[in-house]
Amino acid sequence: MRARAAASLLVVLCAVSSLAAQDLKLPNKEGTVKFALFGDTGSGSRAQSEVGAQMEAFRKKFPFTFVLMAGDNMYGSQRAQDFVTKFEKPYEALLSAGVKFFAAIGNHDESLQVNYKLFNMGGQRYHAFRADGKEVGPDVGKGPRFYALDSNYMDKSQLDWIEKQLAAGGDDWKICYFHHPLYSSARKHGSALDQRKVLEPLFIQYKVDVVFAGHEHVYERVKPQQGIHYFVSGSGGTLRKGDLRRPSQYTQVGFDQDYHFVLFEIDGDELHFQAVSRTGSTIDSGTIKRGAAAAAKEEAVKK
Numbered sequence: 001m002r003a004r005a006a007a008s009l010l011v012v013l014c015a016v017s018s019l020a021a022q023d024l025k026l027p028n029k030e031g032t033v034k035f036a037l038f039g040d041t042g043s044g045s046r047a048q049s050e051v052g053a054q055m056e057a058f059r060k061k062f063p064f065t066f067v068l069m070a071g072d073n074m075y076g077s078q079r080a081q082d083f084v085t086k087f088e089k090p091y092e093a094l095l096s097a098g099v100k101f102f103a104a105i106g107n108h109d110e111s112l113q114v115n116y117k118l119f120n121m122g123g124q125r126y127h128a129f130r131a132d133g134k135e136v137g138p139d140v141g142k143g144p145r146f147y148a149l150d151s152n153y154m155d156k157s158q159l160d161w162i163e164k165q166l167a168a169g170g171d172d173w174k175i176c177y178f179h180h181p182l183y184s185s186a187r188k189h190g191s192a193l194d195q196r197k198v199l200e201p202l203f204i205q206y207k208v209d210v211v212f213a214g215h216e217h218v219y220e221r222v223k224p225q226q227g228i229h230y231f232v233s234g235s236g237g238t239l240r241k242g243d244l245r246r247p248s249q250y251t252q253v254g255f256d257q258d259y260h261f262v263l264f265e266i267d268g269d270e271l272h273f274q275a276v277s278r279t280g281s282t283i284d285s286g287t288i289k290r291g292a293a294a295a296a297k298e299e300a301v302k303k
């Protein structure tokens with residue numbers, strides 16, 4: 001009898017702790033822009049599917065409508081069947097709930113991915129779109145603007161394109177994402193200095209607020225660099241355990257012990273974030289206020 005009571009207490013305790021592990025830290029307001037981010041997903045591993053399942057568990061509480069893919073969307077062979085086993089199956093629940101995925105191209109991705117409908121790239125290796133809380137896509141007229149770049153080849157035509165896009169991007173959030181991180185404390189590759197050299201001056205000039213990347217199979221929120229916030233999210237389906245250098249001059253918060261994804265909510269000039277592990281634990285959370293908007297408001301108040 002005592003054993004049975006102890007066992008049922010254990011069940012209750014486990015249920016409580018798994019609920020606690022899945023706490024939502026975001027405001028979850030009506031009408032805000034809700035999305036998720038991950039990178040380096042397409043391994044077809046069990047862990048990739050477990051991350052997908054955890055995302056769906058969170059989506060039921062926090063109805064995000066789209067996911068940014070920071071590249072390496074597929075490893076190894078990339079035949080029609082691989083798009084099923086390395087993408088459609090692991091995210092089946094999200095896809096059937098109507099969640100849209102917007103991919104950037106990584107170093108393992110074959111160029112034909114740009115034509116895969118469910119990656120929403122419109123046949124382009126770099127592309128832009130907006131989200132306004134109701135809809136998301138290249139034709140949405142207002143709201144935060146997202147720019148997906150192909151950081152494998154930062155050629156002149158792409159640099160001209162991103163400069164033009166950023167210049168015309170308006171005064172809402174500007175969020176760039178691509179595969180190679182401009183700042184990283186991971187041992188495997190570290191910061192992508194060639195890409196930093198050509199992109200960072202544009203990001204500063206056109207007041208990009210936040211930049212997402214993958215490539216390093218860890219989570220890292222980088223201390224703001226020249227006013228820009230950088231996240232590395234590269235363990236959606238692959239993991240390089242223990243790969244973060246500690247201490248590092250760049251790391252604000254790092255996590256290299258399990259797979260993860262990140263949830264975001266944009267509410268006016270605030271961007272709330274919560275990074276979640278495969279098992280549902282919160283590994284990082286907080287709020288970023290848009291620097292440019294805050295400065296403009298201050299200026300307006302002074303006048």
Ligand SMILES: [Fe+2]
Binds near residue numbers: 106214
């Ligand atoms: Fe990569």
